[in-house]
Amino acid sequence: MKETDKPNDRTAALLNRARRYCALSEQCESGVRQKLISWGAASSEVDAVVASLRSDSYLDDMRFARAYCESKLLHQQWGRQKVVYQLRIKRIPREVIDAAMATVGDELYYDALRRAAEHKLRESGHDGGLDDLSRELRLRLLTFLASRGYTFAEINHVITNINEQ
Numbered sequence: 001m002k003e004t005d006k007p008n009d010r011t012a013a014l015l016n017r018a019r020r021y022c023a024l025s026e027q028c029e030s031g032v033r034q035k036l037i038s039w040g041a042a043s044s045e046v047d048a049v050v051a052s053l054r055s056d057s058y059l060d061d062m063r064f065a066r067a068y069c070e071s072k073l074l075h076q077q078w079g080r081q082k083v084v085y086q087l088r089i090k091r092i093p094r095e096v097i098d099a100a101m102a103t104v105g106d107e108l109y110y111d112a113l114r115r116a117a118e119h120k121l122r123e124s125g126h127d128g129g130l131d132d133l134s135r136e137l138r139l140r141l142l143t144f145l146a147s148r149g150y151t152f153a154e155i156n157h158v159i160t161n162i163n164e165q
Helices: 002-024 029-038 043-055 061-075 080-089 094-102 106-123 135-147 152-164
Strands: none
Touching: 002 029, 002 043, 029 043, 061 080, 061 094, 061 106, 080 094, 106 135, 106 152, 135 152
């Protein structure tokens, strides 16, 4: 009888550990699956734990995607392209990504882009407006913002608006 209890005890221990992990911060299913595998869980145990976490509302891809979008777009000042790319790597469905991205308004998004541009300019030692930017500094700013996941049209929009202020 103890032989049949051991897998259940192991699954219960993995479930408790996964619950604690998910309670610390929002997690996606693929991240939890990777973590369970790194803890030495078998494939059947991973499936059972993930199903239990979903039914107990510890895992919700929509909730994760919203939190991830808000964190990366507003606080870390990433662009939409980079956020979408990272969520796709985490195997979040496209419909969920689109819904989560829609929760962040354009005004907040462009404000984060403007703050990132201004921070980069201050970091580069530039005090004035964008009118007197050297070609090299403008290129550096464009490259920096593009690496953050902003499109050229978004960058151009913010640069022209900063000039008007």
